[in-house]
Amino acid sequence: MAKVRNWQLGREMDYPYEENRPGRQVSMLFDLNKCIACQSCTMACKTTWTAGKGQETIFWNNVESKPYGFYPLAWDVKVLALLGEQAQPWSGNKYNGTTIFEDLGMNQRIKGYLPDEMDYAHPNLGEDECLKILDGEGDYIKGPTHKNWGFFFPRICNHCTFPGCLAACPRKAIYKRQEDGIVLIDASRCRGYRECVAACPYKKSFYNDTTRTGEKCISCYPKVEAGLMTQCVTQCIGKIRLFGFKTADYDKINSKQVRENNPIDFLVHVRKIALPIYPQFGTEPSNMYLPPVHVNPDFLSQVFGPGVENSIKQYRNAGKDKELLAALLLFGVTERICDTFKLEGNETVGYDPQGKEIVRVPLTEPVYIRQVKNLKTGAFLTNNS
Amino acid sequence: MMKKLLIAASLLMIPVATPAFASDAHGPAKDLTIPIVAVDNPGQYGGHPFHGSFKRLPPVRLDGGETYNVGVIKSKAVKGEIPMDPLNRTWHQEDPVRETSYNQYNQSWEQAPATIWNDASATEVPMGPQNLVMPGLVVATVPMVKIKSVHNDKDIAFLLTWYDSTKSETETMEDKFSDAIAIMFPVKAGSEPSFMMGDDENPVHIVYWKAAWERDIEFGYQDVRDAYPNYNYDMYPEVIPAIGQTIDTPIRRYNEGQRQYIAAFKLRNISRVDPERLTPVEELNAVGFGTLTRQATNNATGNGVRRFGYWSVVIKRPLNSGDVQDSVLTPGSKTMMAIAAWDGRNRNDGAGGNRGPRKNYSNGGWIPLEIE
Numbered sequence: 001m002a003k004v005r006n007w008q009l010g011r012e013m014d015y016p017y018e019e020n021r022p023g024r025q026v027s028m029l030f031d032l033n034k035c036i037a038c039q040s041c042t043m044a045c046k047t048t049w050t051a052g053k054g055q056e057t058i059f060w061n062n063v064e065s066k067p068y069g070f071y072p073l074a075w076d077v078k079v080l081a082l083l084g085e086q087a088q089p090w091s092g093n094k095y096n097g098t099t100i101f102e103d104l105g106m107n108q109r110i111k112g113y114l115p116d117e118m119d120y121a122h123p124n125l126g127e128d129e130c131l132k133i134l135d136g137e138g139d140y141i142k143g144p145t146h147k148n149w150g151f152f153f154p155r156i157c158n159h160c161t162f163p164g165c166l167a168a169c170p171r172k173a174i175y176k177r178q179e180d181g182i183v184l185i186d187a188s189r190c191r192g193y194r195e196c197v198a199a200c201p202y203k204k205s206f207y208n209d210t211t212r213t214g215e216k217c218i219s220c221y222p223k224v225e226a227g228l229m230t231q232c233v234t235q236c237i238g239k240i241r242l243f244g245f246k247t248a249d250y251d252k253i254n255s256k257q258v259r260e261n262n263p264i265d266f267l268v269h270v271r272k273i274a275l276p277i278y279p280q281f282g283t284e285p286s287n288m289y290l291p292p293v294h295v296n297p298d299f300l301s302q303v304f305g306p307g308v309e310n311s312i313k314q315y316r317n318a319g320k321d322k323e324l325l326a327a328l329l330l331f332g333v334t335e336r337i338c339d340t341f342k343l344e345g346n347e348t349v350g351y352d353p354q355g356k357e358i359v360r361v362p363l364t365e366p367v368y369i370r371q372v373k374n375l376k377t378g379a380f381l382t383n384n385s
Numbered sequence: 386m387m388k389k390l391l392i393a394a395s396l397l398m399i400p401v402a403t404p405a406f407a408s409d410a411h412g413p414a415k416d417l418t419i420p421i422v423a424v425d426n427p428g429q430y431g432g433h434p435f436h437g438s439f440k441r442l443p444p445v446r447l448d449g450g451e452t453y454n455v456g457v458i459k460s461k462a463v464k465g466e467i468p469m470d471p472l473n474r475t476w477h478q479e480d481p482v483r484e485t486s487y488n489q490y491n492q493s494w495e496q497a498p499a500t501i502w503n504d505a506s507a508t509e510v511p512m513g514p515q516n517l518v519m520p521g522l523v524v525a526t527v528p529m530v531k532i533k534s535v536h537n538d539k540d541i542a543f544l545l546t547w548y549d550s551t552k553s554e555t556e557t558m559e560d561k562f563s564d565a566i567a568i569m570f571p572v573k574a575g576s577e578p579s580f581m582m583g584d585d586e587n588p589v590h591i592v593y594w595k596a597a598w599e600r601d602i603e604f605g606y607q608d609v610r611d612a613y614p615n616y617n618y619d620m621y622p623e624v625i626p627a628i629g630q631t632i633d634t635p636i637r638r639y640n641e642g643q644r645q646y647i648a649a650f651k652l653r654n655i656s657r658v659d660p661e662r663l664t665p666v667e668e669l670n671a672v673g674f675g676t677l678t679r680q681a682t683n684n685a686t687g688n689g690v691r692r693f694g695y696w697s698v699v700i701k702r703p704l705n706s707g708d709v710q711d712s713v714l715t716p717g718s719k720t721m722m723a724i725a726a727w728d729g730r731n732r733n734d735g736a737g738g739n740r741g742p743r744k745n746y747s748n749g750g751w752i753p754l755e756i757e
Contacts, residue, residue, distance in 0.1 A: 011695045053636060054609055055561075107743075109519035114737035117559040170520075170741045172675050188652040191677070192556060193741035195520065207559045210636060211649035211658040319643030361629050 001101070004162060006220050008305065010094035014101045014284075016167045017151065025181035025248040025286050026159055026219050028233065029274045031331060032292040034240040035314070037152035044235035045156075049218070054210025057120040060217040061232045063154040069127035071155075072119035075203040075306065079281065080302075082111045086279040090306045098280025100164055100201050110168050115199040120206075151292040154240070154326070156232060157217035158285030159183045159206040161248070163218065168199030173214075181248060181286065182219045187256060191212050193358040200282040227352065228335050239332025243268075244339075261340040261375050263327045263350075264288075271324060273311045275304035288313060317370045325363050334359040416682050424526040428597055452506040460534035460541060460756045461505045462716065467535060467542045468501060469688040471697035502544050505533040510752060512745035517581060518674050520736065520743055526531035527726040527745045530566070536756060541714055543568060545594075545724070547695055553729030553738065557612040562729035562738035563597035566698055569723040570712035571751035572670065580723050580750025582671040590712040591669045591677070591749055592685045594698050596729070598665035599689050606637065622646065634661055655679070665689060670710050674742065714756055721751040 003012045004019040045060045045061040061073045070076070079100070080088070088097035090297040100111040159176075163183050166174040173189040174196060176182070185196070185205070196205040197214060205216045220230035228234070229243035246255055246264040256267040267274045267288070274288035291300045300308040318324050326348035330338055336358045338350035350359040370381055455735050510530045514522035525611035533544040545566050553564045569591045571578050578587030601607055609616065610633055623639065623646040624630040630638070636647055644651040650658045657666060666687035684706040689698035705713045708753045714720060723745040727739035739745075 047622075053621050053623070053632075054647065056609060056616070056618055104519075107514075107516060107519065107521045107523045112736060117561070120559060168520075170518075170675055171677065187649040188654045190654065190657065192657050194559070194737060195741065197559070198736040208649070209557045209559070210611060210649055211540065211613065211654070212556045213649040213654060213657050215648070263532055332549075 006099075006282060007250060007252075007253050008095075008276050008284050009099070012090070012097050013282050014021075015035035015162050016101070019162075019250070020176075021248045021250060022159060022176060022178050022181035023248065024179075024245040025161070026224060027244060027246040027268070027286045027288060028156065028230070029242040029267060029268060029288050029290065029331070031153055031154065031240045031328070032151050033290065034238045034273070034331075035063065035154055035313045036238055037065065038237060039063055040235050040237050041154055041232035041241070045217075046233040048220070048231045050215070052210075052313065054208040054217070055206075056209075058135065058206040058208065058215060059123065060204070060206075061154065061156045062123060063152050064124050065144050066151050066153045066295075066303075069124040069153070071123040072115040072203050073089075073122065073125060074119070075115065076278065076303075078113055079111075079140055079201045079278075082113065084281065084350045087304075090301075093306055095280055097280055098292040100199070100278065101162070101167070101282055109195075110164055110199040112164065112168070112198040112201065114194060115203060127365050149295050154232075155202065155204070155277070156287065157183065157219070158202055158283065158287045159217075159219055160283035160285050162283050164199040164201055164283050165196035165205045165214075168195040169193075170195060178219075180219075180221075180224060180245065182221050182224070183216070184218055184221075185214050187211070187213055187215070201278065201283065202285070205329075219252075222336070225229060227337055229337055233332075234335045236332055242331045244337050259340070261342065263330050263338055263341045266327050266341075271314060271327075272307055272342055273314045274322070276306045278303060322363060329361050330359070333361050399403060407662050412651070426639055430483050437590050440589045443545045453504050454508045456508075456512075456724065457507045457753045457755055458534055458722065459496050459506055460536050460754065462757045463501060463535045463537055465537065467537060467540055467701060469686065469700045469701065470500070470701050471502065471544055471546075471688065471690055486588075494624065501535055502533050505544070507531050507533050508752070510589070511727055511748045513748040515725075515742055517745045517747050518742055520741075522739070522743055525745045526728040526731040526739055530724055530726055530747070532724065534754070534756075536704065536714075536716065538716070539703060540701050541756070542699055544697065544699050546695055546697045547726060549696055549728050549730075550694055551595070551728070552691055552728035555607060555612060556597045557607045557609065560737055562740045563595050564696060564729045565593065565595040565727040565740075566696070567591050567725045568700060569725070570714070570720065572712050573709065574713055574715075574718075577721075577751075579673070580746070582674055582677065585672055588670050588672045588710075590710065591668055591671060592687075592700050592702055593669060594687045594700055595688060596665075596689060596691075596696070598662055601659075601662050606635065606658075606662070608636065657681040668702075668711065680708070682708055684708060684711065718756055720754050720756070722754045725753050 001014040001016060002018045004015040006013050041061050042059055042063060050058045050060055064071050083098060092263050104218040159182055163176060166176060166183060170193060171189060171191060174187045176186060176367060192212040192253060194207050197207055205214055208215050223230060233241040242263060244264040246268055247258045250257055255271060258269040260266055261272050274290055276285050277289055289304060291304050291311055293315055314324060318328060323343055326343040327341060330341055330346050330350055334350060336352060339353040340351045342349050346363050348361050348363060349357055352358050372382055373380055443638045467616055512525050512527050512530055516522060527547050530545055530547040536543055549564055553562060554689045555561050556563050570591050572590045576587045578584055578589050583589035595699040618632050621632055624634055629731045636650060664686045666685050668683045668685050669677050670680060671677045685700060685702035687698060689696055726745045729738045731739055
């Protein structure tokens with residue numbers, strides 16, 4: 001086991017391979033306050049990549065309803081249980097518990113579990129049960145009820161800096177691309193051991209029944225290589241997602257020498273408003289979430305780590321914070337990857353890597369007041385007359 | 386008359402349902418139904434899921450083998466073609482109802498016709514859990530493999546027999562793994578590669594048998610419909626433009642364009658997806674852990690059958706195939722071989738069944754092989 005530096009944990013941790021960060025890292029940001037679980041992203045991914053034979057229960061992208069919706073069944077509570085029954089302890093920004101790579105049992109390479117085949121058969125089973133709309137008969141979840149809160153949780157492969165799948169593969173058939181940090185399975189070399197399925201704590205590596213090989217999100221790399229965002233981002237009707245590249249160099253992250261004019265770096269490293277998903281797993285996931293403001297803070301802290309309070313405070317203030325608003329308004333406005341952005345007066349402008357403007361969005365939409373009545377014809381133009 | 390029939394049936398141990406009209410004036414008739422005991426039920430032999438030695442087996446005669454070698458595998462020279470059947474199939478019909486020493490014709494196993502394996506001496510190879518590289522096993526899941534070998538002037542064959550309480554022969558579900566066995570030889574004659582799948586200077590030659598491939602050959606390539614007979618799926622995009630195809634169209638009939646949707650198939654990963662498989666074995670080379678690679682040309686053949694909870698697998702390969710990646714075995718010489726075995730159903734290891742490095746290997750690594 002080598003020692004690697006994980007900025008999300010604020011400490012070094014064990015990993016089977018040496019630290020080897022890509023030149024830049026693909027990253028996706030999700031504004032969870034805006035997700036309505038329409039599953040447009042799920043279907044965009046499904047119809048593009050996983051509609052073939054053997055992929056019936058594979059969803060590289062899924063949206064689950066938290067706290068009780070899961071895909072596969074109970075994935076996160078099972079992995080949390082592997083890390084320890086007690087809550088994973090943080091002191092400030094330092095994680096004091098163990099990751100999936102640490103405190104291993106005798107025959108383990110990584111802490112993980114292989115889901116049952118039926119765990120994939122019922123995506124999001126139990127999603128509405130915290131609401132107790134039904135009287136409890138036939139509920140999947142039995143437990144204490146709580147006040148009505150919940151949120152929709154879109155998830156894809158996190159293209160982690162320290163991927164559990166890559167570390168687990170006995171054949172080294174999984175690799176992380178140096179040019180963009182995308183993690184891929186070599187389908188011609190895979191022998192279907194499903195060690196990656198068992199090892200990925202996010203359960204985003206899948207098994208194809210027809211080919212008997214592992215399959216996972218490829219971050220739409222043909223699109224990314226052409227400077228475009230992925231299918232799940234561009235098809236999102238709620239405009240909750242932003243795709244781009246962020247700084248991967250640990251020293252730059254640690255000394256805050258990140259690119260402030262890059263929208264991803266700005267939201268992740270400068271403002272720290274976008275938070276990693278289950279950072280305590282230790283894989284340093286690249287996808288980041290803006291936590292929902294109305295959800296139980298204890299639950300949010302367990303999922304997104306110690307930065308939740310700061311993130312929600314900033315998000316609630318975003319209307320007055322023009323710089324932050326400028327970055328947030330880039331979500332869902334273009335299919336092309338924004339390399340940099342700039343606040344110009346009342347507009348936010350996105351640029352491609354060559355510095356060419358690709359999108360311009362007003363911070364405040366102009367207001368048009370329509371006449372109640374067309375004075376010439378006498379026709380009503382609004383319905384509130 | 387009815388009573389006589391039922392008694393006859395019970396003597397033959399055929400499961401029968403008692404018909405309602407069979408009851409007489411003395412009360413309801415006794416339930417003469419014979420409980421069906423699954424062959425796969427663990428604990429058949431002395432309550433142990435595994436056994437320590439074939440010498441203490443219940444009287445089930447699989448292949449003779451009364452002569453045992455210790456610490457060495459001896460290959461016996463025979464004349465003529467080596468048959469692929471590990472057992473005489475017509476004689477050894479597996480009978481889930483009766484686990485007795487009688488076959489369907491009420492004849493003793495002692496009268497079973499001899500096979501080519503009867504006179505070959507056997508070697509019991511104790512197996513250990515692979516725990517040198519993680520992930521591994523804590524305890525052995527296949528503690529013992531019995532091996533016999535015969536050869537003619539062209540081919541050499543190995544009969545591997547081991548007890549496995551569970552028959553695992555599908556890989557078409559997320560959490561199911563197949564039973565498997567593999568034998569390994571040094572590629573270069575006289576070299577001593579690491580028994581951990583060889584090393585950089587000394588490659589090894591591996592012949593690998595898998596139960597799932599046996600099933601693929603017998604019933605056709607196992608696909609989603611075989612694993613989930615009642616599932617429904619609207620339509621696969623790859624079969625929409627093809628007239629006459631449905632969701633049940635086997636992938637072997639897909640053209641190159643349609644195979645685009647089955648990534649590993651398109652990339653010809655035929656270790657995993659081979660709908661036209663002819664043999665349940667494949668040949669591989671390795672130069673250490675994680676380097677296992679399938680050979681371009683496969684000369685070995687195999688055949689496995691399951692009887693009374695035992696797998697009996699014949700692996701046959703040419704003594705000298707002419708393939709530079711294969712090991713050359715010469716009659717009258719001494720070399721060495723190693724064995725690895727997987728119990729696909731065993732979950733002692735905590736993350737599914739045995740596969741890949743979660744395996745058992747012959748204790749001590751290499752075993753001397755003397756070719757007569």
